[in-house]
Amino acid sequence: MKTYMDKVHTWGRIWIIAALIFFLSIPVAICLHFGITPRMDVVGKGLASIAFFFATGIIEVIAYSPMLGAGGTYLSFVTGNIMNLKMPCALNALENCKVKANTEEGEVITTIAICSSIIVTTIVIAVFVIIFALNPNFSKLMSSEAFAPAFQQVTYTIFGSLAATYFVKHWKISIFPIAAVTVLLLFVDPGIGVLIPVGVVLSMLGAHIMFKLKKV
Amino acid sequence: MFSDFKSDGFMYLIILAVIIFVCAQAAFFMKKSWTRGLELGITKEKLKNAITSSAIFSFAPAIGIAVTVITLSVALGYVLPWIRLTVIGAIQYETTAAIAALEAAGMTGGIASPVTDPQIFSEIAIVMTIGSCLPLILIPIVLKKIQKGVTEVANKNSAWMDVMTAAAFIGLIAAFIGRGLAGTGSSKENIIGDGAGVLSLTALVSSIGFMLFFTLINKKLKKNWIDALSMPLSMVLAMVVVVLVNQFAPGIAAIEWRY
Known part of the structure:
Protein backbone atom coordinates (compact mmCIF):
# COMPACT_ATOMS: atom_id res chain seq x y z
CA MET A 1 0.00 0.00 0.00
CA LYS A 2 1.21 3.48 -0.85
CA THR A 3 2.25 5.63 2.10
CA TYR A 4 1.35 9.31 2.35
CA MET A 5 4.93 10.21 1.38
CA ASP A 6 4.72 7.99 -1.74
CA LYS A 7 1.53 9.81 -2.70
CA VAL A 8 3.20 13.20 -2.18
CA HIS A 9 5.92 12.20 -4.63
CA THR A 10 3.35 11.00 -7.20
CA TRP A 11 1.27 14.22 -6.94
CA GLY A 12 4.43 16.36 -6.88
CA ARG A 13 5.85 14.72 -10.01
CA ILE A 14 2.60 15.15 -11.93
CA TRP A 15 2.33 18.83 -10.95
CA ILE A 16 5.99 19.65 -11.60
CA ILE A 17 6.02 17.99 -15.05
CA ALA A 18 2.78 19.83 -15.90
CA ALA A 19 4.43 23.05 -14.69
CA LEU A 20 7.52 22.42 -16.82
CA ILE A 21 5.45 21.85 -19.97
CA PHE A 22 3.26 24.88 -19.20
CA PHE A 23 6.17 27.25 -18.46
CA LEU A 24 8.13 26.17 -21.55
CA SER A 25 5.04 26.75 -23.68
CA ILE A 26 4.86 30.41 -22.56
CA PRO A 27 7.78 31.71 -24.70
CA VAL A 28 6.54 29.47 -27.55
CA ALA A 29 3.10 31.12 -27.28
CA ILE A 30 4.72 34.60 -27.21
CA CYS A 31 6.70 33.79 -30.40
CA LEU A 32 3.57 32.49 -32.14
CA HIS A 33 1.55 35.51 -31.00
CA PHE A 34 4.08 37.94 -32.47
CA GLY A 35 4.69 35.71 -35.54
CA ILE A 36 8.40 35.42 -34.75
CA THR A 37 11.04 32.77 -35.35
CA PRO A 38 13.68 33.17 -32.62
CA ARG A 39 17.31 33.51 -33.72
CA MET A 40 19.07 30.46 -32.27
CA ASP A 41 22.45 32.25 -32.12
CA VAL A 42 20.98 35.00 -29.91
CA VAL A 43 19.18 32.48 -27.66
CA GLY A 44 22.30 30.27 -27.48
CA LYS A 45 24.54 33.24 -26.63
CA GLY A 46 22.11 34.39 -23.92
CA LEU A 47 21.91 30.91 -22.41
CA ALA A 48 25.70 30.48 -22.53
CA SER A 49 26.10 33.67 -20.46
CA ILE A 50 23.87 32.25 -17.73
CA ALA A 51 25.19 28.66 -17.83
CA PHE A 52 26.11 28.97 -14.14
CA PHE A 53 22.35 28.94 -13.41
CA PHE A 54 22.38 25.26 -14.25
CA ALA A 55 25.11 24.59 -11.66
CA THR A 56 23.33 26.61 -8.95
CA GLY A 57 20.08 24.82 -9.92
CA ILE A 58 21.67 21.45 -9.08
CA ILE A 59 23.16 22.77 -5.81
CA GLU A 60 19.81 24.30 -4.78
CA VAL A 61 17.90 21.05 -5.29
CA ILE A 62 20.40 19.08 -3.18
CA ALA A 63 20.82 21.75 -0.47
CA TYR A 64 17.22 22.93 -0.02
CA SER A 65 15.09 19.81 -0.47
CA PRO A 66 15.95 18.16 2.91
CA MET A 67 14.96 21.42 4.64
CA LEU A 68 11.78 22.10 2.62
CA GLY A 69 10.35 18.57 2.81
CA ALA A 70 8.94 16.71 -0.22
CA GLY A 71 5.71 18.69 -0.76
CA GLY A 72 7.50 21.95 0.05
CA THR A 73 10.20 21.21 -2.55
CA TYR A 74 7.73 20.40 -5.36
CA LEU A 75 5.81 23.61 -4.60
CA SER A 76 8.75 25.93 -3.94
CA PHE A 77 10.71 25.12 -7.08
CA VAL A 78 7.63 25.77 -9.23
CA THR A 79 7.00 29.19 -7.71
CA GLY A 80 10.57 30.31 -6.98
CA ASN A 81 11.73 32.93 -4.46
CA ILE A 82 12.87 30.05 -2.27
CA MET A 83 15.59 31.47 -0.05
CA ASN A 84 13.99 34.89 0.44
CA LEU A 85 10.45 33.64 1.07
CA LYS A 86 9.52 29.93 1.02
CA MET A 87 12.39 28.64 3.17
CA PRO A 88 12.08 31.22 6.00
CA CYS A 89 8.30 30.77 5.85
CA ALA A 90 8.66 27.00 6.37
CA LEU A 91 11.17 27.51 9.22
CA ASN A 92 8.87 30.03 10.89
CA ALA A 93 5.91 27.62 10.70
CA LEU A 94 7.97 24.74 12.15
CA GLU A 95 9.01 26.97 15.05
CA ASN A 96 5.50 28.32 15.66
CA CYS A 97 3.90 24.86 15.60
CA LYS A 98 6.74 23.32 17.63
CA VAL A 99 7.12 20.52 15.08
CA LYS A 100 10.36 18.82 13.96
CA ALA A 101 11.52 18.95 10.34
CA ASN A 102 12.07 15.55 8.63
CA THR A 103 9.01 14.01 10.32
CA GLU A 104 5.60 13.52 8.71
CA GLU A 105 4.18 16.26 10.98
CA GLY A 106 6.96 18.55 9.77
CA GLU A 107 6.16 17.61 6.17
CA VAL A 108 2.49 18.57 6.68
CA ILE A 109 3.25 21.88 8.43
CA THR A 110 5.91 23.05 5.93
CA THR A 111 3.67 22.14 2.98
CA ILE A 112 0.69 24.02 4.45
CA ALA A 113 2.89 27.03 5.27
CA ILE A 114 4.36 27.14 1.75
CA CYS A 115 0.89 26.76 0.13
CA SER A 116 -0.41 29.66 2.20
CA SER A 117 2.66 31.73 1.29
CA ILE A 118 2.25 30.96 -2.42
CA ILE A 119 -1.39 32.04 -2.53
CA VAL A 120 -0.79 35.26 -0.57
CA THR A 121 2.37 36.15 -2.51
CA THR A 122 0.67 35.56 -5.87
CA ILE A 123 -2.28 37.76 -4.90
CA VAL A 124 -0.14 40.54 -3.39
CA ILE A 125 2.19 40.66 -6.42
CA ALA A 126 -0.83 40.74 -8.77
CA VAL A 127 -2.55 43.56 -6.87
CA PHE A 128 0.60 45.68 -6.63
CA VAL A 129 1.71 45.16 -10.25
CA ILE A 130 -1.76 46.14 -11.50
CA ILE A 131 -1.62 49.26 -9.30
CA PHE A 132 1.87 50.05 -10.67
CA ALA A 133 0.65 49.59 -14.27
CA LEU A 134 -2.40 51.79 -13.73
CA ASN A 135 -0.67 54.42 -11.62
CA PRO A 136 2.96 55.15 -12.56
CA ASN A 137 3.19 57.70 -9.72
CA PHE A 138 2.64 54.92 -7.18
CA SER A 139 5.40 52.80 -8.72
CA LYS A 140 7.70 55.86 -8.58
CA LEU A 141 6.82 56.32 -4.89
CA MET A 142 7.46 52.65 -4.03
CA SER A 143 10.84 52.70 -5.77
CA SER A 144 11.70 56.18 -4.46
CA GLU A 145 14.70 56.98 -2.27
CA ALA A 146 12.41 57.03 0.77
CA PHE A 147 11.04 53.47 0.46
CA ALA A 148 13.56 51.64 -1.74
CA PRO A 149 16.08 51.00 1.11
CA ALA A 150 13.39 49.20 3.14
CA PHE A 151 12.66 46.74 0.32
CA GLN A 152 16.37 46.42 -0.45
CA GLN A 153 16.97 45.27 3.14
CA VAL A 154 13.90 43.03 3.44
CA THR A 155 15.98 39.84 3.21
CA TYR A 156 18.09 40.93 6.19
CA THR A 157 14.96 41.64 8.25
CA ILE A 158 13.66 38.13 7.44
CA PHE A 159 16.89 36.40 8.40
CA GLY A 160 17.49 38.69 11.39
CA SER A 161 14.11 37.63 12.82
CA LEU A 162 14.83 33.96 12.11
CA ALA A 163 18.32 34.30 13.60
CA ALA A 164 16.86 35.57 16.87
CA THR A 165 14.79 32.39 17.17
CA TYR A 166 17.40 29.87 16.04
CA PHE A 167 20.56 31.34 17.49
CA VAL A 168 19.07 31.75 20.97
CA LYS A 169 18.00 28.11 20.95
CA HIS A 170 21.16 26.71 19.30
CA TRP A 171 23.81 29.32 20.16
CA LYS A 172 26.56 26.74 20.67
CA ILE A 173 26.45 25.59 17.04
CA SER A 174 25.71 29.09 15.63
CA ILE A 175 28.91 30.95 16.48
CA PHE A 176 31.22 28.97 14.16
CA PRO A 177 29.20 29.24 10.90
CA ILE A 178 28.54 32.98 11.33
CA ALA A 179 32.20 33.67 12.08
CA ALA A 180 33.41 31.40 9.25
CA VAL A 181 31.06 32.88 6.62
CA THR A 182 31.89 36.46 7.68
CA VAL A 183 35.65 35.84 7.55
CA LEU A 184 35.27 34.13 4.15
CA LEU A 185 33.37 37.17 2.84
CA LEU A 186 36.21 39.46 3.87
CA PHE A 187 38.43 37.68 1.32
CA VAL A 188 35.98 36.63 -1.39
CA ASP A 189 32.25 37.09 -2.00
CA PRO A 190 31.10 34.18 -4.16
CA GLY A 191 27.47 35.38 -4.30
CA ILE A 192 24.58 34.12 -2.21
CA GLY A 193 23.93 31.12 -4.47
CA VAL A 194 27.31 29.63 -3.53
CA LEU A 195 27.48 31.12 -0.03
CA ILE A 196 24.37 29.24 1.19
CA PRO A 197 25.67 25.71 0.49
CA VAL A 198 29.08 26.77 1.88
CA GLY A 199 27.37 28.08 5.05
CA VAL A 200 25.25 24.92 5.38
CA VAL A 201 28.25 22.57 4.95
CA LEU A 202 30.44 24.55 7.40
CA SER A 203 27.61 24.69 9.94
CA MET A 204 26.89 20.94 9.69
CA LEU A 205 30.60 20.14 9.92
CA GLY A 206 31.00 22.29 13.07
CA ALA A 207 27.83 20.81 14.61
CA HIS A 208 28.95 17.24 13.80
CA ILE A 209 32.28 17.79 15.57
CA MET A 210 30.52 19.29 18.61
CA PHE A 211 28.06 16.36 18.64
CA LYS A 212 30.93 13.86 18.59
CA LEU A 213 32.64 15.77 21.42
CA LYS A 214 29.30 15.67 23.31
CA LYS A 215 29.18 19.48 23.50
CA VAL A 216 25.60 19.64 22.13
CA MET B 1 -2.50 49.29 -19.38
CA CYS B 133 13.98 25.32 -15.70
CA LEU B 134 16.66 22.77 -14.74
CA PRO B 135 15.38 22.15 -11.17
CA LEU B 136 11.96 21.21 -12.60
CA ILE B 137 13.65 18.45 -14.63
CA LEU B 138 15.91 17.29 -11.77
CA ILE B 139 13.39 17.18 -8.93
CA PRO B 140 11.09 14.43 -10.29
CA ILE B 141 14.20 12.28 -10.83
CA VAL B 142 16.22 12.83 -7.64
CA LEU B 143 13.92 14.14 -4.89
CA LYS B 144 12.47 10.80 -3.75
CA LYS B 145 15.99 9.36 -3.43
CA ILE B 146 17.23 12.38 -1.42
CA GLN B 147 14.20 12.27 0.90
CA LYS B 148 14.57 8.49 1.37
CA GLY B 149 18.23 8.94 2.34
CA VAL B 150 17.37 11.70 4.83
CA THR B 151 14.59 9.58 6.41
CA GLU B 152 16.89 6.53 6.74
CA VAL B 153 19.54 8.62 8.50
CA ALA B 154 16.89 10.24 10.72
CA ASN B 155 15.57 6.82 11.76
CA LYS B 156 19.06 5.47 12.53
CA ASN B 157 20.23 8.32 14.77
CA SER B 158 17.51 10.82 15.56
CA ALA B 159 19.56 12.85 18.10
CA TRP B 160 22.34 13.40 15.54
CA MET B 161 19.76 14.17 12.82
CA ASP B 162 18.07 16.81 15.01
CA VAL B 163 21.42 18.57 15.51
CA MET B 164 22.23 18.31 11.77
CA THR B 165 18.81 19.70 10.75
CA ALA B 166 19.21 22.66 13.11
CA ALA B 167 22.78 23.13 11.81
CA ALA B 168 21.56 23.16 8.18
CA PHE B 169 18.99 25.86 8.99
CA ILE B 170 21.62 27.84 10.93
CA GLY B 171 24.06 27.56 8.00
CA LEU B 172 21.43 29.06 5.70
CA ILE B 173 20.70 31.90 8.14
CA ALA B 174 24.46 32.42 8.74
CA ALA B 175 25.00 32.97 5.00
CA PHE B 176 22.59 35.93 5.04
CA ILE B 177 23.84 37.30 8.37
CA GLY B 178 27.39 37.09 6.97
CA ARG B 179 26.32 38.97 3.84
CA GLY B 180 24.72 41.69 5.96
CA LEU B 181 27.94 42.05 7.94
CA ALA B 182 30.58 41.68 5.22
CA GLY B 183 28.99 41.00 1.81
CA THR B 184 29.88 43.06 -1.24
CA GLY B 185 27.22 44.72 -3.41
CA SER B 186 25.87 42.74 -6.36
CA SER B 187 25.87 45.75 -8.68
CA LYS B 188 28.92 47.19 -10.42
CA GLU B 189 27.60 50.66 -9.65
CA ASN B 190 27.94 51.95 -6.08
CA ILE B 191 24.31 51.72 -4.95
CA ILE B 192 23.65 52.70 -1.33
CA GLY B 193 22.39 49.74 0.69
CA ASP B 194 23.70 47.21 -1.83
CA GLY B 195 26.80 46.16 0.12
CA ALA B 196 27.26 45.59 3.85
CA GLY B 197 26.96 48.84 5.75
CA VAL B 198 24.86 50.84 8.18
CA LEU B 199 21.55 49.95 6.47
CA SER B 200 22.13 46.18 6.36
CA LEU B 201 23.38 46.24 9.96
CA THR B 202 20.36 48.31 11.03
CA ALA B 203 18.01 45.80 9.37
CA LEU B 204 19.73 42.85 11.05
CA VAL B 205 20.10 44.33 14.53
CA SER B 206 16.62 45.84 14.69
CA SER B 207 14.86 42.69 13.42
CA ILE B 208 16.80 40.55 15.94
CA GLY B 209 15.95 43.08 18.69
CA PHE B 210 12.22 43.17 17.85
CA MET B 211 12.02 39.38 17.60
CA LEU B 212 13.69 38.93 21.00
CA PHE B 213 11.31 41.53 22.45
CA PHE B 214 8.22 39.68 21.15
CA THR B 215 9.62 36.33 22.33
CA LEU B 216 10.10 37.74 25.83
CA ILE B 217 6.59 39.24 25.84
CA ASN B 218 5.11 35.92 24.74
CA LYS B 219 6.97 34.02 27.44
CA LYS B 220 4.94 36.08 29.94
CA LEU B 221 1.58 36.28 28.11
CA LYS B 222 1.62 32.88 26.33
CA LYS B 223 -0.74 33.89 23.48
CA ASN B 224 -0.77 32.00 20.18
CA TRP B 225 -1.44 35.14 18.15
CA ILE B 226 1.77 36.76 19.43
CA ASP B 227 3.69 33.67 18.23
CA ALA B 228 2.09 33.95 14.79
CA LEU B 229 2.68 37.70 14.49
CA SER B 230 6.18 37.96 16.04
CA MET B 231 8.15 37.41 12.85
CA PRO B 232 6.10 39.51 10.38
CA LEU B 233 5.87 42.33 12.94
CA SER B 234 9.62 42.20 13.61
CA MET B 235 10.31 42.38 9.86
CA VAL B 236 7.96 45.30 9.22
CA LEU B 237 9.16 47.26 12.26
CA ALA B 238 12.80 46.69 11.21
CA MET B 239 11.92 47.98 7.71
CA VAL B 240 10.39 51.09 9.33
CA VAL B 241 13.62 51.61 11.30
CA VAL B 242 15.61 51.35 8.03
CA VAL B 243 13.37 53.96 6.37
CA LEU B 244 13.70 56.29 9.39
CA VAL B 245 17.50 55.97 9.54
CA ASN B 246 17.68 56.63 5.79
CA GLN B 247 15.37 59.66 6.07
CA PHE B 248 16.73 61.33 9.19
CA ALA B 249 20.42 60.40 8.98
CA PRO B 250 21.13 60.00 5.25
CA GLY B 251 24.84 60.66 5.76
CA ILE B 252 25.18 57.82 8.26
CA ALA B 253 22.83 55.54 6.26
CA ALA B 254 25.12 55.88 3.24
CA ILE B 255 28.13 54.45 5.13
CA GLU B 256 29.17 51.09 3.71
CA TRP B 257 32.28 49.08 4.56
CA ARG B 258 31.82 46.73 1.60
CA TYR B 259 30.97 47.98 -1.89
Missing part, protein backbone atom coordinates in the same frame (compact mmCIF):
# COMPACT_ATOMS: atom_id res chain seq x y z
CA PHE B 2 -2.57 47.62 -22.83
CA SER B 3 -0.52 50.44 -24.39
CA ASP B 4 2.27 48.41 -26.09
CA PHE B 5 3.03 44.92 -27.33
CA LYS B 6 4.82 43.98 -24.06
CA SER B 7 1.64 44.52 -22.09
CA ASP B 8 -1.09 43.62 -24.58
CA GLY B 9 -4.20 41.58 -23.81
CA PHE B 10 -2.46 38.33 -24.80
CA MET B 11 0.30 38.85 -22.24
CA TYR B 12 -2.32 39.48 -19.53
CA LEU B 13 -4.07 36.24 -20.56
CA ILE B 14 -0.80 34.36 -20.02
CA ILE B 15 -0.27 35.79 -16.53
CA LEU B 16 -3.90 34.97 -15.68
CA ALA B 17 -3.31 31.33 -16.69
CA VAL B 18 -0.07 31.29 -14.63
CA ILE B 19 -1.86 32.64 -11.53
CA ILE B 20 -4.64 30.04 -11.87
CA PHE B 21 -2.08 27.22 -12.27
CA VAL B 22 0.04 28.27 -9.29
CA CYS B 23 -2.95 28.81 -6.97
CA ALA B 24 -4.57 25.51 -8.07
CA GLN B 25 -1.37 23.61 -7.23
CA ALA B 26 -1.13 25.31 -3.82
CA ALA B 27 -4.84 24.65 -3.08
CA PHE B 28 -4.43 20.97 -4.04
CA PHE B 29 -1.46 20.41 -1.71
CA MET B 30 -3.07 22.49 1.04
CA LYS B 31 -6.16 20.23 1.03
CA LYS B 32 -4.13 17.00 1.02
CA SER B 33 -1.80 18.20 3.82
CA TRP B 34 -4.71 19.49 5.93
CA THR B 35 -6.43 16.07 5.75
CA ARG B 36 -3.18 14.25 6.55
CA GLY B 37 -2.45 16.66 9.40
CA LEU B 38 -5.78 15.85 11.05
CA GLU B 39 -5.15 12.10 10.58
CA LEU B 40 -1.79 12.51 12.33
CA GLY B 41 -3.51 14.18 15.27
CA ILE B 42 -2.32 17.72 14.62
CA THR B 43 -4.97 20.08 16.00
CA LYS B 44 -7.00 22.36 13.71
CA GLU B 45 -5.69 25.29 15.74
CA LYS B 46 -2.09 24.38 14.90
CA LEU B 47 -2.88 23.94 11.21
CA LYS B 48 -4.72 27.28 11.11
CA ASN B 49 -1.77 28.87 12.92
CA ALA B 50 0.58 27.60 10.16
CA ILE B 51 -1.69 29.12 7.48
CA THR B 52 -2.22 32.50 9.12
CA SER B 53 1.35 33.03 10.33
CA SER B 54 2.70 32.14 6.86
CA ALA B 55 0.15 34.39 5.14
CA ILE B 56 1.02 37.37 7.34
CA PHE B 57 4.73 36.59 7.10
CA SER B 58 4.62 36.56 3.27
CA PHE B 59 2.98 39.95 2.90
CA ALA B 60 6.01 42.28 3.24
CA PRO B 61 8.43 40.15 1.13
CA ALA B 62 5.70 39.85 -1.53
CA ILE B 63 5.51 43.64 -1.78
CA GLY B 64 9.31 43.61 -2.05
CA ILE B 65 9.07 41.17 -4.99
CA ALA B 66 6.37 43.31 -6.64
CA VAL B 67 8.63 46.36 -6.32
CA THR B 68 11.41 44.48 -8.11
CA VAL B 69 9.05 44.06 -11.07
CA ILE B 70 9.44 47.84 -11.48
CA THR B 71 13.21 47.38 -11.96
CA LEU B 72 12.67 45.13 -14.98
CA SER B 73 9.54 46.93 -16.28
CA VAL B 74 11.51 49.71 -18.04
CA ALA B 75 13.00 47.21 -20.48
CA LEU B 76 10.37 44.46 -20.53
CA GLY B 77 7.05 46.04 -19.51
CA TYR B 78 5.17 44.80 -16.45
CA VAL B 79 3.81 41.43 -17.58
CA LEU B 80 6.93 39.38 -18.46
CA PRO B 81 8.75 40.23 -15.17
CA TRP B 82 5.45 39.55 -13.35
CA ILE B 83 5.26 36.08 -14.97
CA ARG B 84 8.91 35.36 -14.24
CA LEU B 85 8.65 36.41 -10.58
CA THR B 86 5.46 34.37 -10.05
CA VAL B 87 6.99 31.13 -11.37
CA ILE B 88 10.46 29.72 -10.62
CA GLY B 89 11.95 33.21 -10.60
CA ALA B 90 14.00 35.13 -8.09
CA ILE B 91 15.07 38.70 -8.67
CA GLN B 92 18.82 38.03 -8.75
CA TYR B 93 18.38 35.37 -11.48
CA GLU B 94 15.80 37.20 -13.54
CA THR B 95 17.78 40.43 -13.73
CA THR B 96 20.96 38.58 -14.72
CA ALA B 97 19.11 36.49 -17.33
CA ALA B 98 17.41 39.57 -18.79
CA ILE B 99 20.72 41.45 -19.06
CA ALA B 100 22.43 38.40 -20.66
CA ALA B 101 19.63 38.06 -23.22
CA LEU B 102 19.60 41.81 -23.98
CA GLU B 103 23.35 41.79 -24.55
CA ALA B 104 23.11 38.66 -26.72
CA ALA B 105 20.54 40.52 -28.85
CA GLY B 106 22.97 43.42 -29.22
CA MET B 107 21.25 45.86 -26.83
CA THR B 108 23.90 47.59 -24.75
CA GLY B 109 21.70 49.76 -22.52
CA GLY B 110 20.87 46.85 -20.17
CA ILE B 111 17.58 46.82 -18.28
CA ALA B 112 17.40 50.64 -18.36
CA SER B 113 16.46 50.83 -22.06
CA PRO B 114 13.01 49.78 -23.30
CA VAL B 115 12.83 46.80 -25.69
CA THR B 116 10.93 47.98 -28.75
CA ASP B 117 11.33 44.93 -30.99
CA PRO B 118 8.98 41.93 -30.42
CA GLN B 119 11.73 39.68 -31.87
CA ILE B 120 14.18 40.60 -29.08
CA PHE B 121 11.40 40.52 -26.49
CA SER B 122 10.48 36.93 -27.47
CA GLU B 123 14.13 35.82 -27.39
CA ILE B 124 14.53 37.32 -23.89
CA ALA B 125 11.43 35.38 -22.76
CA ILE B 126 13.01 32.15 -24.09
CA VAL B 127 16.36 32.73 -22.35
CA MET B 128 14.75 33.73 -19.02
CA THR B 129 12.49 30.66 -19.07
CA ILE B 130 14.99 27.98 -20.14
CA GLY B 131 17.70 29.39 -17.84
CA SER B 132 15.66 28.60 -14.73
